[in-house]
Amino acid sequence: MDExxxxxxxxxxxxxxxxHGKVLTRDKYWGKxxxxxxxxxxxRPLIFEKGFFRDLPVMKDSQEVLQELSERFDIYIVTAAMTFRNSFEDKYDWLEEHFSFIPWRNVVFCGDKHIIKTDWLIDDTSYNLKNFSGTPLLYTSSHNTREDRYRRVNNWQEIREYFADK
Amino acid sequence: MDExxxxxxxxxxxxxxxxHGKVLTRDKYWGKxxxxxxxxxxxRPLIFEKGFFRDLPVMKDSQEVLQELSERFDIYIVTAAMTFRNSFEDKYDWLEEHFSFIPWRNVVFCGDKHIIKTDWLIDDTSYNLKNFSGTPLLYTSSHNTREDRYRRVNNWQEIREYFADK
Incomplete structure (x- = not known):
């Protein structure tokens, strides 16, 4: 979900x-x-507060591509929400607002993702992809640019292309 | 979790x-x-209200037996919480109060349990046990007494015995 x-x-x-009245330039965080x-x-304290996850911007093209893919695949949203007790309702409501085509039956709030059995897992965190039994896909994020153990997808258009022949 | x-x-x-000032006798609900x-x-409307899941009684012997089993197994609590948006915080707090030895990393709120990959699944609902990739165990509840497709456990002492040689 996040990132x-x-x-x-x-x-x-x-x-x-x-x-701060100025932007945090990309060189300050990208790759770190x-x-x-x-x-x-x-x-960081903000992410433990109620409301933080409720108004996150939607990742570009993710709605459109997931909607397309949902016609050929069972799509599950699996998010490590257990870290943030106060995020549960915000995440649920956010999904209902932005991804209403994904049924609530296919939403999973978990801690460790290692007991999830799906054919693919698209994640920005290499810890979640490690030991995954299906095919892992690493979604590029500023913190994972040096990770080279997994097939990388940089955006949702690349995900669309990847699944075109699957 | 429930039942x-x-x-x-x-x-x-x-x-x-x-x-009602009287008990609902067992013949009214058992086996139905x-x-x-x-x-x-x-x-039924009560279970959608905030607070309903916060003060449920703990199933007899479940704490003691799970604590014992957690020394030899990784125990995950997997609950179909997505049906009840208002239950998330109650369930999280209830687990923290009564099963604090199970880490939050091992708690899963989901809809459909079919993407869960564990070696065993103890559940009262046959729908959840269907297509489970590991060994299913049916925990006896008033609504499942006629189900005969799964190995049945009637209480936590039977679960203790079942796992004694595992």
Whole structure:
């Protein structure tokens, strides 16, 4: 969900910009682990607050491509929500607003994704892709640019192309 | 979770008893699907309310046996919470109160359990056990007494015995 269909980082960068009156330039965070970007980590407490996940921007093209794919595949949204008790209702409502074509039966809030059995997993976090029994796809995010163990997808158009012949 | 470690039916029977000044006798519900028990169905709206899942009684011996098993197995709590948006926080807090030895990483709120990959699944609902890739165990509940497709466990002492040589 986060950094694949929901733009968490974009929200934080927008808050930074509003508070500091300037943008956090890409060289400050791109290619770095979030814990190594103090300007972002300063906002970490926000993600534990109610409401934070409710208004995240939708990742470009994710609705359109998932809607297309849902005609040929069973699509599940699997999100590591257990880290954030206060995010449950926000995530549920956000999905209902932006991805209403995905039935609630296909939504999973979990901690560890290692017990999930699907044919593919598109994720920005290599920890989640490790030991995955299906085919892992790494969705590019600022924190994972140096990861080279998984097939990478940079955006939803690339995902559309990847699945075109599947 | 519900009817395996959390006693949902018991809570409803207790509410019935308080409101009617008499108990709902076992012959009224045992062996029947819940939708065929009007005395229980009358309380169905309650389960969509905030707070309903927060104070369910804990199933007898489930804490003790799960604590024991957690020394030899990775225990996951997988609950079909997506049916009840208002249950998320209640279920999370209930687990933290009564099963704090199970880490949040091992808690899953889902709709359909068919994408869960574990070695065993203990569940009261045959729909969840159908197509399960591991070994299914049916936990006896009033609504499933006629189900005979799965190995049955009647209580947590039987679960303890079942896993003794595993």
């Amino acid at each position: 694949v269909i929901a733009e968490m980082m974009t929200k934080i960068l927008t808050i930074y910009e509003k508070e 682990r979030l814990q190594d970007v103090p300007e972002v980590m300063a906002y | 395996v470690i959390a006693e949902m039916m018991t809570k409803i029977l207790t509410i019935y008893e308080k409101e 699907r819940l939708q065929d028990v009007p005395e229980v169905m009358a309380y």
